[in-house]
Amino acid sequence: xxxxxxxxxxxxxxxxxxxxxxxxxxxxxxxxxxxxxxxxxxxxxxxxxxxxxxxxxxxxxxxxxxxxxxxxxxxxxxxxxxxxxxxxxxxxxxxxxxxxxxxxxxxxxxxxxxxxxxxxxxxxxxxxxxxxxxxxxxxxxxxxxxxxxxxxxxxxxxxxxxxxxxxxxxxxxxxxxxxxxxxxxxxxxxxxxxxxxxxxxxxxxxxxxxxxxxxxxxxxxxxxxxxxxxxxxxxxxxxxxxxxxxxxxxxxxxxxxxxxxxxxxxxxxxxxxxxxxxxxxxxxxxxxxxxxxxxxxxxxxxxxxxxxxxxxxxxxxxxxxxxxxxxxxxxxxxxxxxxxxxxxxxxxxxxxxxxxxxxxxxxxxxxxxxxxxxxxxxxxxxxxxxxxxxxxxxxxxxxxxxxxxxxxxxxxxxxxxxxxxxxxxxxxxxxxxxxxxxxxxxxxxxxxxxxxxxxxxxxxxxxxxxxxxxxxxxxxxxxxxxxxxxxxxxxxxxxxxxxxxxxxxxxxxxxxxxx
Numbered sequence: 267x268x269x270x271x272x273x274x275x276x277x278x279x280x281x282x283x284x285x286x287x288x289x290x291x292x293x294x295x296x297x298x299x300x301x302x303x304x305x306x307x308x309x310x311x312x313x314x315x316x317x318x319x320x321x322x323x324x325x326x327x328x329x330x331x332x333x334x335x336x337x338x339x340x341x342x343x344x345x346x347x348x349x350x351x352x353x354x355x356x357x358x359x360x361x362x363x364x365x366x367x368x369x370x371x372x373x374x375x376x377x378x379x380x381x382x383x384x385x386x387x388x389x390x391x392x393x394x395x396x397x398x399x400x401x402x403x404x405x406x407x408x409x410x411x412x413x414x415x416x417x418x419x420x421x422x423x424x425x426x427x428x429x430x431x432x433x434x435x436x437x438x439x440x441x442x443x444x445x446x447x448x449x450x451x452x453x454x455x456x457x458x459x460x461x462x463x464x465x466x467x468x469x470x471x472x473x474x475x476x477x478x479x480x481x482x483x484x485x486x487x488x489x490x491x492x493x494x495x496x497x498x499x500x501x502x503x504x505x506x507x508x509x510x511x512x513x514x515x516x517x518x519x520x521x522x523x524x525x526x527x528x529x530x531x532x533x534x535x536x537x538x539x540x541x542x543x544x545x546x547x548x549x550x551x552x553x554x555x556x557x558x559x560x561x562x563x564x565x566x567x568x569x570x571x572x573x574x575x576x577x578x579x580x581x582x583x584x585x586x587x588x589x590x591x592x593x594x595x596x597x598x599x600x601x602x603x604x605x606x607x608x609x610x611x612x613x614x615x616x617x618x619x620x621x622x623x624x625x626x627x628x629x630x631x632x633x634x635x636x637x638x639x640x641x642x643x644x645x646x647x648x649x650x651x652x653x654x655x656x657x658x659x660x661x662x663x664x665x666x667x668x669x670x671x672x673x674x675x676x677x678x679x680x681x682x683x684x685x686x687x688x689x690x691x692x693x694x695x696x697x698x699x700x701x702x703x704x705x706x707x708x709x710x711x712x713x714x715x716x717x718x719x720x721x722x723x724x725x726x727x728x729x730x731x732x733x734x735x736x737x738x739x740x741x742x743x744x745x746x747x748x749x750x751x752x753x754x755x756x757x758x759x760x761x762x763x764x765x766x767x768x769x770x771x772x773x774x775x776x777x778x779x780x781x
Contacts (some may be wrong), residue, residue: 267757278595278634278749285637286337288644296647298655298729299340299353299590308586309348317581322571326578348582351590353653370474371573372451374469376519376540377526378432380441380456382463416442425470430454435468449535451475457530459537467537469530473509478502482567482573487762491560494570496552503550513548531573540570573587573743602656606663613670621677622773623762624753628673631749635669638740643733658729665737668712672745674752675708676701681774692771694757698750705745712738 299306311320323342327350331339340351423441426434435441441456449455451472458466480497487493498506507528518525522542530540541554556565610632617625639662646652679701683693716735720728756762756770763770 270754273747273751274755279746281634281641284641288641290615293644295643295654297353298653298658299351301654301659302353303590304351304353306352306586306588306590307350307584309350309582310585311346312581312583315580320348322574323578323580323582325571336734338530347585349664355612361482370451370533371479372472372507372532373474373506374455374472374530375479375513376467376469376530377430378436378468379519380466380468383441427454427456430470432468432708438572441466446777449532457532457535457537457541467530467540469532469537474502474505476573478505480574483569484570487560490555492556492566493560494554494566494573496573497555498548498550498552503548506545506552510543510548511546512723513543519541520568531569533572539569540595542658574580578585602618602659606659606666607769609663610666613666614768617670617673620773622768622772623756623765623770624673624677626672627749627752627756630671630752631673631744632666633751635666635737635744635749638744639737642736642740652732654728654733655729657727658733661730661733662737664730665712665734665741668734668738669741669744670707671708673749676702676745676749676772679704680753684771684774690757690763690774694754698753703724703749706742707736707744 288663296763307396320343324343326343328339328349331341331350331352339353340349342349418441419674420442421440423435426438427441435456449457453471455469456466457469458464478498478501480502481500482494482496484492484494513527513529516527519528526541526543528540536692539554556571559738560566561569614625614629614632617628619625619629642651643654675699680690680693680697684690685698688696713735716731720729720735723731761769765772
């Protein structure tokens with residue numbers, strides 16, 4: 267008995283507690299394009315291109331869209347077109363510029379490191395002998411705070427960065443923002459790394475672009491681990507050797523003993539990698555290592571892909587830009603919710619009429635399933651950008667049938683056991699364990715179908731599959747930790763079993779059964 271009470275109380279408190287906390291926080295599920303509106307852009311390739319280059323273009327565009335803060339963007343290929351759906355985007359012009367822009371991969375000298383925004387640390391800087399090439403080392407400790415006059419501070423920072431003088435940048439109380447200098451090719455800039463909260467880089471003007479790269483690939487080398495090998499073309503090798511020779515003569519910007527100057531690889535205003543130079547010249551092939559032990563496999567593959575296809579590998583033109591009205595989406599959502607509520611109401615009436623008191627168990631379980639799903643979807647929407655689309659709403663409504671099936675399977679098994687002469691109390695536990703195998707098999711079929719749909723389908727079908735699978739997992743958990751202990755505990759109460767007309771015995775069509 268104690269076990270059943272623990273299962274039930276802990277489950278209910280956990281579900282209700284997290285649901286109430288979600289409501290109290292003011293968070294809500296993130297809605298997709300079809301429910302909250304947004305922008306849909308269709309891009310078509312121009313000129314000669316390879317089919318696989320379009321797949322790479324999809325990945326590059328997806329990375330860019332992430333910088334917009336768009337929850338659950340949908341970037342897909344439809345034939346030779348790329349369709350970009352951006353739910354909730356208000357700045358249509360910015361979205362258009364972002365998704366179709368053919369960015370430039372750039373190689374820049376690292377002049378110094380800049381503390382993360384808001385930090386005051388000891389910064390090692392490199393004073394330049396010219397306007398772009400660093401020469402000697404100096405150390406400056408900054409402990410002051412940003413002046414109150416932000417406009418003056420911004421102007422001072424812009425002037426320091428424009429001078430290409432690391433000592434001038436190091437003398438700043440704080441570089442106000444990475445927006446101080448955008449990624450302009452022929453100017454010194456301050457850019458963030460891949461970790462937006464991490465160290466920033468003070469970089470010299472672009473020494474060469476991705477046009478100087480012939481190819482890049484990740485390789486595993488004994489004793490070094492995974493490395494990225496970049497093959498330069500003729501012009502690219504000359505420019506890179508000139509940059510490497512200048513940086514090789516400089517100390518490590520990070521202060522590593524014996525280290526050399528670094529070269530930053532930038533794309534879309536972000537330093538993707540900043541390896542230190544280990545030799546002043548190369549024979550056309552540059553090896554980038556990840557330090558001791560090399561790169562992780564995925565990181566090496568990603569960096570090689572970025573260098574190969576950092577800019578969009580094909581020229582794209584916008585053939586259609588459409589604002590999706592949220593009014594239509596809200597009408598669809600309202601209609602879907604109404605349809606779902608009507609369906610659930612009919613199911614509840616049927617369960618009460620057919621299973622009497624046990625029908626309340628079904629209704630209670632559906633309410634808890636709804637609370638759990640709402641909490642999880644809200645959490646994933648806020649933390650992972652998961653968006654609820656109309657297809658997802660459909661998957662949730664369909665999953666209600668899967669949930670009710672679990673109760674029906676258990677109750678029918680319980681009915682068979684009671685009709686065989688057992689008491690409700692005696693067979694409640696045994697009937698569940700025998701029926702749970704059937705419930706598990708049925709839910710696994712739904713999960714397999716949902717997984718296959720999610721992996722092979724695109725667009726809204728994936729949303730349907732995801733929410734169907736999520737609801738099915740919730741059904742399995744609640745069947746074991748809510749439905750099962752609740753029915754067992756009810757079977758221990760003779761008045762609930764024998765209650766005239768509506769008790770458990772009446773619902774199991776065994777009115778003469780002994781409790």
